[in-house]
Amino acid sequence: MGEGLRERKKRETRERIADIAMGLFMAKGFDNVTVAEVARAADVSVNTVFNYFSTKEDLFADRQHLAVDHPVRVLREREPGESVVRAFRRDVLHAIDTQDWRYGFNLGTDVFARIVDASPALVARMREVHEQREKVLTRALADELGADSDDLRPRLVAAHILTTARLLTDYSVSRRLAGEEWESIEPDLRAQAEKAFDLLEPGLGDYGRRR
Amino acid sequence: MGEGLRERKKRETRERIADIAMGLFMAKGFDNVTVAEVARAADVSVNTVFNYFSTKEDLFADRQHLAVDHPVRVLREREPGESVVRAFRRDVLHAIDTQDWRYGFNLGTDVFARIVDASPALVARMREVHEQREKVLTRALADELGADSDDLRPRLVAAHILTTARLLTDYSVSRRLAGEEWESIEPDLRAQAEKAFDLLEPGLGDYGRRR
């Protein structure tokens, strides 16, 4: 019932390829590594690489989809009496406290960012992930609040909240890339987050308040 | 002093390539047309195509960059006493009146949208254009209002306004694609625009008011 030999080998191969690829990307930059090179280093054929990862970008993104579902969880787990915007404000502040990687507040995000910034293909991929997040959250919002398909509010609320989160991430990352320590960034980041959500709350304040 | 033979031929060649390419894209879809095919149809070499357009997507986007600068103009030409958000509200409403192509409110936008939607490469390209718009408007805002580089407000305001515009475009386009007539969409679109900007105004209302 557990995991057969077959399943285990598959997982191992997949992980080996992803790990080796990531190592090469970090060492040489995404665009300077060919899939053939990854395959050779992982001791498999190019076809096998494409068997596990449908594009070269997937080789890098892999775990990124995990962050896509996070906003939906925040929405669903908001407290009674709490509006949607407030729930996200709380979550972002909490993410700052815990240096959550889903918002790019963790150590190592700068390395990640440097690689991404150096590759147009990866930049494009990140935009795609962001759009995906927006779509998923929009659906969840419309679902949760029973909006009909003509109502733009779920789309607007999702977009504005995620845009806010994205800009806060950018802010933190850019200061990280400038070589600053987290301790020096954190208080400003917190203040920026408060201000950013203050811009949203007067307009979206009551949206989706529970009960 | 006018335009020499050389310049004229260059312009003609460029236009011929772009026109023929667009014709092929409309007939067969972006992904089903190769650059070699475009070159053959335009009676030039593949290298010449790449001499004028640095990527295949540029062959399709070409005039898209004109829409990038529009928001900056709206910002700069806002009336005295008018806030930034109000200026954009006015511009969007005006664009609905005139079926402006820069917001995708014109006839023919549906054809354009159908081609784009069918091609991942073009969808990615449109995302890029949107981000470009955001960057340009952000710079203009920061510039105009003398914000220091640490101030997130220009970024937030630019992003929220352009997001709003984008969703209104999507709304209009999706109903177009469903086969509806403009006359039946227009009043709803206008109402949606009012509501969308109503969400923004309480928070961003006074930002950048003149004088």
Place this chain on the structure above:
DNA sequence: CCATAAAATTGGTGTCACTGCAATTTGGGT
């Protein structure tokens, strides 16, 4: 333990966007 099905891996061949370069054509100024 073995035959055999099913899945994983491979090699090969091809397409297409795009690059770099060297050779050639063409328009403009003298």
Place this chain on the structure above:
DNA sequence: ACCCAAATTGCAGTGACACCAATTTTATGG
């Protein structure tokens, strides 16, 4: 007519990815 610079071309790559036909591995029922 002559020369330079820009425009155009051909040619030879490279790298991501698709498609397909072997071939190897693992799982399974007898």
